[in-house]
Amino acid sequence: MPRPAEPGRNALLNAGEQVAQDRGLRGLSINAVVEVAGMAKGSFYHHxxxxxxxxxxxxxxxxxxxxxLITARIGDIAPGVERIRAGITAYLDACLETRGTKAFLAQSRTDTDLLDEVSARNRDFAGVVEGDLAGLGWPDPGAVAQLMVAMVAEIALVELYDNGPRADLRAAVMDLIDREGERGR
Structure with missing residues (x-):
């Protein structure tokens, strides 16, 4: 009976998070991953x-x-400013707490293997917020959602390099959403 693939696959992915955290995407070699996972190189190619x-x-x-995490944090909050605030806060807090964030936010922007993935995820996150922005009266909420995702991603990077939350930047993005949405009403 064949062994299930998940324990080995998960061990390799866990090892990759550690390598990405320690060495970045450029240092994420197959050899480094299998070494940290304590597995043979052939196991990598099995998965x-x-x-x-x-x-x-x-x-x-x-x-x-x-x-x-964001979905759980916004939970049953009604669409609108408070849900956007909760989602942004959840995202930024998680970026500070999650292993490999720097590699997956900063370095993935220039990794050609990930450009399509980054674009798809940005569209997904923008799609979550678009309805909220439409309800707040924003003209062209899709474009605003895309820009908001870019702003929040930039705040996440600044916070990573500063090793902690930036209350000024968080307040500024929330203020922009509140003020500009009110103008559209």
Missing amino acids: FPDRRSYVIALHRRYHDALAE
């Missing part, structure tokens, strides 16, 4: 055909966890 598919799986796993 992933190549480094590219592995990095994509790691990126998806990271963002799936973020999306799950």
Whole structure:
């Protein structure tokens, strides 16, 4: 009877998070991953055909966890400013607490293997907020949602490099949403 693939796959992905945290995406070699996982190199290829598919799986796993956390945090909050605030706060807090964030936010912007993934995730997060912005009276809420995702991602990077929350930047993005939405009403 064949063994299930998940324990090995998960061990490799966990190891990849650690390597990404310690060495960044550029240091995320197959050799480094299997060394940290304590597995043979052949095990890697049993689960992933190549480094590219592995990095994509790691990126998806990271963002799936973020999306799950944000969804739980916004829960039953009615669409609007408070839900946007809760979602932004959840995202920024999770970025500070999650292993590998710097690699998956900063370095993935320039990793050609991940450009499509980054764009897709940004569209997904913008899609979550678009209805809230429409309800607040924003003209072209889709475009505003896309810009808001970019602003929040930039705040996450600044906070990572500053090693902590930036209350001024968080307040500024919330203030922009509140004030500009009111103008559209």
